[in-house]
Amino acid sequence: MRILLVTAGFLPDGLGGVELSLARFCKWAQRQGHEVLVYRRFDVEAEPDYARHEAVVDGIPVVGINYRFRDATTFQHLVENPAQRAAFDEVCAGFRPDVVHVHHATCLTTEVVEASQARGVPVVFSLHDYWMGCPRGQRIRADLSYCPTIEPARCIGCYRETWPHWFPKEPDRTFDQRTFGDYQARIRETLERADALIAPSPFARRVFAREGIAAERIEVIEYGMDVDAYRGVARTPASHFRIGFLGTLLPSKGVHLLIDAFQRIGSADLSLELHGPIVPFHQDRTYGERLHAQAAGWEEQITFHGAYRPEQTPRLLAGLDALVVPSIWYETYCMVIREGFLAGVPVVASNFGAMAESIDDGTTGLLFGMGDSVDIGRKLLRLARDRELQQRLVASEKHVSTTEENGASTVAVYERAQRGRRRA
Numbered sequence: 001m002r003i004l005l006v007t008a009g010f011l012p013d014g015l016g017g018v019e020l021s022l023a024r025f026c027k028w029a030q031r032q033g034h035e036v037l038v039y040r041r042f043d044v045e046a047e048p049d050y051a052r053h054e055a056v057v058d059g060i061p062v063v064g065i066n067y068r069f070r071d072a073t074t075f076q077h078l079v080e081n082p083a084q085r086a087a088f089d090e091v092c093a094g095f096r097p098d099v100v101h102v103h104h105a106t107c108l109t110t111e112v113v114e115a116s117q118a119r120g121v122p123v124v125f126s127l128h129d130y131w132m133g134c135p136r137g138q139r140i141r142a143d144l145s146y147c148p149t150i151e152p153a154r155c156i157g158c159y160r161e162t163w164p165h166w167f168p169k170e171p172d173r174t175f176d177q178r179t180f181g182d183y184q185a186r187i188r189e190t191l192e193r194a195d196a197l198i199a200p201s202p203f204a205r206r207v208f209a210r211e212g213i214a215a216e217r218i219e220v221i222e223y224g225m226d227v228d229a230y231r232g233v234a235r236t237p238a239s240h241f242r243i244g245f246l247g248t249l250l251p252s253k254g255v256h257l258l259i260d261a262f263q264r265i266g267s268a269d270l271s272l273e274l275h276g277p278i279v280p281f282h283q284d285r286t287y288g289e290r291l292h293a294q295a296a297g298w299e300e301q302i303t304f305h306g307a308y309r310p311e312q313t314p315r316l317l318a319g320l321d322a323l324v325v326p327s328i329w330y331e332t333y334c335m336v337i338r339e340g341f342l343a344g345v346p347v348v349a350s351n352f353g354a355m356a357e358s359i360d361d362g363t364t365g366l367l368f369g370m371g372d373s374v375d376i377g378r379k380l381l382r383l384a385r386d387r388e389l390q391q392r393l394v395a396s397e398k399h400v401s402t403t404e405e406n407g408a409s410t411v412a413v414y415e416r417a418q419r420g421r422r423r424a
Helices: 017-031 082-095 112-118 152-162 173-193 202-210 255-265 287-294 310-318 335-343 353-358 373-385 387-395 403-423
Strands: 002-007 035-042 052-057 060-066 099-102 123-126 196-199 218-220 241-246 270-275 302-306 322-325 347-350 366-368
Touching (some): 017 035, 017 060, 017 335, 017 403, 035 082, 060 082, 082 112, 099 403, 112 123, 123 173, 123 403, 152 173, 196 202, 196 403, 202 218, 241 255, 241 310, 255 270, 322 373, 335 347, 335 353, 366 373
Parallel strands (some): 002 035, 002 099, 035 060, 099 123, 123 196, 196 218, 241 322, 347 366
16 A cells, blocks of 8 residues: 655654654554655745655655745635645655545645545545644643633634734734634535544544534544563662653643642652753743743752653653653643553653543552642652552553554554545
């Protein structure tokens, strides 16, 4: 099977859960005899928009275009761009795929769906986050309030805050409503046109079902994990209890809550190890400064280790006694929780989104109230002082989906989509 995979970013610069899971799938698919090609968006300031790039990343062929929105004049440009469609269609025509799998149309165009189907190629669309309906992707606003539903009044205000250059300075109700309606109509049309939809968790499927997408159309396939990478990794002992965070340091990841919780505990025999890069979050570019200011005076116990490579994850987890996931957005899967499971580290996570359904509280991990730093501190102190609890959480039976399971389930969806398109 010839598989064309569409994504906003990819290795080596994109190191998020989507990129890592996609790379593992590609390697698995190649071992099974499939031919894969990744089509992605590049972000190179020194090059013009639509400049074409080709590369091979760890044996995976990659092609894509540079795009920095230099020609964007309207809000709808986020989801519709004829020039982007033409660039993709050229690649599609040359590769002649049997199936197109869209992992992210962010910074590309949803029109890859029509371009593929016009050539008789079925399209599978993965719902990795909430960009299909929320252009910020995480259903969370700049003030860190979350959005359980899509509502015009609230969404329009958020659109204006995030992309003010595409809106009149003075409020214009007609313009705003048309902008919201056009965007949401395009999103709905894209999801309805897709031959198959995939979500990484039952929770993510329920969120999209609440917005009117038929739940039976959404197949749940968990991300595949490289379980072999965790075999034989020795735990690194320490004289104190090490609490850790792994991932990108973003406001939506709730790292500020974890620091506050740690400071509330105030115990000298604990340390907080923060692993990951600090990156801009839409218009917020001061989060890193705020975190460092928050941690001032605690340098002997709180350490910002910075970015790390994916292959370092097992070793970093081996050096922790507790892994905390304090996210305040509707995580659709949360790969780091499974990494903690595989590494044999007790996991303490927010009782929110897909995180809540991935942990059996008190059995496979501990859950705390979302956004509640007092509760985070309470759970961490309990864990640090209860050796029997630590051992019980680590020893509990947990299911982690493998790359092989993910690959086989995904290809089965491709095959069904092919049969359905042929019948159509």
